[in-house]
Amino acid sequence: QSALTQPASVSGSPGQSITISCTGTSSDVGGYDYVSWYQQHPGKAPKLIIYDVINRPSGVSNRFSASKSGNTASLTIFGLQADDEGDYYCTSYATGNTVVFGGGTKLTVL
Amino acid sequence: QVQLVESGGGVVQPGGSLRLSCAASGFSFKNYAMHWVRQAPGKGPEWVAVIWFDGSQKHYIDSVKGRFTISRDNSQNTLYLQMNNLRDQDTAVYYCAKSLHSADWYWFGSWGQGTLVTVSS
Numbered sequence: 177q178s179a180l181t182q183p184a185s186v187s188g189s190p191g192q193s194i195t196i197s198c199t200g201t202s203s204d205v206g207g208y209d210y211v212s213w214y215q216q217h218p219g220k221a222p223k224l225i226i227y228d229v230i231n232r233p234s235g236v237s238n239r240f241s242a243s244k245s246g247n248t249a250s251l252t253i254f255g256l257q258a259d260d261e262g263d264y265y266c267t268s269y270a271t272g273n274t275v276v277f278g279g280g281t282k283l284t285v286l
Numbered sequence: 287q288v289q290l291v292e293s294g295g296g297v298v299q300p301g302g303s304l305r306l307s308c309a310a311s312g313f314s315f316k317n318y319a320m321h322w323v324r325q326a327p328g329k330g331p332e333w334v335a336v337i338w339f340d341g342s343q344k345h346y347i348d349s350v351k352g353r354f355t356i357s358r359d360n361s362q363n364t365l366y367l368q369m370n371n372l373r374d375q376d377t378a379v380y381y382c383a384k385s386l387h388s389a390d391w392y393w394f395g396s397w398g399q400g401t402l403v404t405v406s407s
Binding site for chain 2: 179210212214216221222223224227228233263265267269272273274275276277278279280
């Protein structure tokens with residue numbers, strides 16, 4: 177049950193786009209289409225922004241887009257806004273009826 | 287709207303026990319799998335356990351197997367986490383989370399505000 181690998185930090189200017197990667201193995205990301213992404217602001221609970229690899233829950237901006245190729249999933253945020261600043265975590269279902277989180281990526285909007 | 291309110295956190299010595307509760311409202315609790323997810327200070331979240339909508343299946347992260355027990359009371363719309371033989375590394379904010387859909391359990395669609403568990407001598 178090793179954590180998925182994410183870059184520690186990414187940054188971008190308002191209006192730009194950024195991509196966060198999430199790398200696992202064939203026992204999690206690569207083996208199942210059960211990847212999700214969460215946004216967390218300081219002192220708050222995480223918020224689901226992507227599920228089922230590519231789907232957005234109701235109310236989540238279409239500036240958030242995601243994909244998967246092999247053992248790596250990716251989250252892209254288009255048109256960066258100040259409120260996008262925070263921590264982002266990927267998760268995946270993993271063999272053995274568990275869920276594994278990524279280590280997290282801190283997004284800074286310059 | 288969905289509301290999840292955790293309680294029961296506190297300071298406990300290593301080897302001690304605590305029971306967390308999560309009071310749910312705003313949705314049909316009996317139809318959804320429910321989770322506990324924890325987050326140690328300054329760290330990312332870590333999934334801890336899930337219980338099926340009817341309690342028929344329970345799954346845990348390896349590090350808590352044999353020490354933690356997840357349960358639910360659908361008549362009281364309440365989720366529980368019994369934590370025994372607590373260790374320093376169990377120190378975290380513990381969140382109760384609702385599955386996004388009733389038909390699956392992989393996504394955490396709603397979260398509570400969390401309750402802090404501190405294991406320290």
